[in-house]
Amino acid sequence: NAGVTQTPKFQVLKTGQSMTLQCAQDMNHNSMYWYRQDPGMGLRLIYYSASEGTTDKGEVPNGYNVSRLNKREFSLRLESAAPSQTSVYFCASSDRIRWISYNEQFFGPGTRLTVL
């Protein structure tokens, strides 16, 4: 049981380049999330997918696109990278139990992205 996996672990891009961050979970979770973590700003939600086939914007969606490929996989794409997108990106997943009003989110190890 690998949990949540992310690739790549590290990436350096030049301004204007594009790339896709990959995320997969093997816990059969319905919901998946993409966050970015910046010093002094905590984790901020970029996009999330409440269930397979749906995606919604989070707090900081500009400059990003996502694809929920299937129940296991949720990718984050930077079409034209900018230095402001230098950050650590975390993918997370969770399931939902109807009679409990919350669900624990399980995080991957992160992707450290630098845009020059």
Next chain:
Amino acid sequence: QQQVKQSPQSLIVQKGGISIINCAYENTAFDYFPWYQQFPGKGPALLIAIRPDVSEKKEGRFTISFNKSAKQFSLHIMDSQPGDSATYFCAASIRTKETSGSRLTFGEGTQLTVNP
């Protein structure tokens, strides 16, 4: 706009001491308040959580105190150990549609160092 404010930004405690991290929120619709712990190079992991219908929750050396009227909650780590050195994030969640995931709004994070 940060809906969950966390303080202090960093905290240094001696081994055996008490670590206290505070959070304040604005949105009274929040219905779940977890704390996540993150070690260097890892993704955050759920540490302890509380719902607003209780004022305190204790798990081992970790206690959440919740003050609904003041819209504040705090994490207390008793008998702090060097192994507790990590970054701690408070968060708050609003339940969305019944079949959807819960979105988490994170505080800015507190870097805790416990000296031996």
